[in-house]
Amino acid sequence: MSAAGIVVDGLRKRYGATVALDGMSFAVRPGVVTGLVGPNGAGKSTTMRVILGLDAVDEGTALVGGRPYRSFRHPLKHLGSLLDAGALHPGRSGRDHLLWLAHAQGLTARRVDQVIEQVGLAPAARRKAGGYSLGMRQRLGIAAALLGDPPVVMLDEPFNGMDPDGIIWMRGFLRSLAAQGRAVLVSSHLMNEVQDTAAHLVVIGRGRVVADAGLAELIAAASRNRVALRTTAAAQALRVLAEAGARVTGGGRDAVVVSGLSAEQVVALLGRSAVPFSEVSAHRATLEDVYLELTGGAVEFRAGAPSEVAL
Numbered sequence: 001m002s003a004a005g006i007v008v009d010g011l012r013k014r015y016g017a018t019v020a021l022d023g024m025s026f027a028v029r030p031g032v033v034t035g036l037v038g039p040n041g042a043g044k045s046t047t048m049r050v051i052l053g054l055d056a057v058d059e060g061t062a063l064v065g066g067r068p069y070r071s072f073r074h075p076l077k078h079l080g081s082l083l084d085a086g087a088l089h090p091g092r093s094g095r096d097h098l099l100w101l102a103h104a105q106g107l108t109a110r111r112v113d114q115v116i117e118q119v120g121l122a123p124a125a126r127r128k129a130g131g132y133s134l135g136m137r138q139r140l141g142i143a144a145a146l147l148g149d150p151p152v153v154m155l156d157e158p159f160n161g162m163d164p165d166g167i168i169w170m171r172g173f174l175r176s177l178a179a180q181g182r183a184v185l186v187s188s189h190l191m192n193e194v195q196d197t198a199a200h201l202v203v204i205g206r207g208r209v210v211a212d213a214g215l216a217e218l219i220a221a222a223s224r225n226r227v228a229l230r231t232t233a234a235a236q237a238l239r240v241l242a243e244a245g246a247r248v249t250g251g252g253r254d255a256v257v258v259s260g261l262s263a264e265q266v267v268a269l270l271g272r273s274a275v276p277f278s279e280v281s282a283h284r285a286t287l288e289d290v291y292l293e294l295t296g297g298a299v300e301f302r303a304g305a306p307s308e309v310a311l
């Protein structure tokens, strides 16, 4: 495997009785935005802290450009990260914060002004960071991550606190970093945040990878054997389909999504039992469907389950 980007291999970590990482392995390739997505508590932040050498693991390795992050003399030139946008001196201006970081890494004030421009923080750069909104702090954190012009960028929940304009900006910005050839890892617990941004997804649950694939591939896989059904005899249809092992979810009063059977199988089953229907068509899964399907068994905390018809 290429040494460029990030490679984590077999990470295991416990906090007392809690297993935070349970054999986590994946790679983050140059030129692509990789989304690290999973429910709260899945292990995203722990994985990122391990990559940065801030947390020790019980087993496994995490390499950046083929080396442990802590082995770099000027780490900002190898990996730029944003883990906690709140971690800055409130009385210091954004620009002074960056100057302080730059100085420690042998970087110039010119570079500081470049990254301020790049993230669109110029109008606020000389104001005290304590008065920044969370979205502005995120931009400042990203500016800090870019100071050393690193080939690898890693951001923990960068969409947090961003308004809709900020989210659109962030998506384009992350894509542009990848287009420059950088390896970009972005975590989120919300699937729709990484939509239009990440071309590759590492979906995690309970400390392990549950899917590691291209976005298009994941949607295609989740769309297979998903059928949209329109019928005025819903109860009868549900009974017949359930007997054949299908799962039926959501939809309106006469429209449901059937999982686990092909359109042909649904038509044959309904036909055999003389259940009337007006439409059976392939259902294209959404990112949210993919996420729920993959993490359904791995969610620690979930607010409101998806609408599911118990059969």
Ligand SMILES: Nc1ncnc2c1ncn2[C@@H]1O[C@H](COP(=O)(O)OP(=O)(O)OP(=O)(O)O)[C@@H](O)[C@H]1O
Residues within 6 Å of the ligand: 015, 018, 019, 020, 038, 039, 040, 041, 042, 043, 044, 045, 046, 047, 189
């Ligand atoms: N310092 C710690 N002490 C004890 N348990 C911890 C600690 N840090 C993380 N954990 C536990 O490890 C597991 C993984 O946590 P982690 O913060 O990595 O998840 P996450 O995917 O980043 O979640 P979130 O989306 O909520 O930030 C959770 O069960 C969490 O409670």
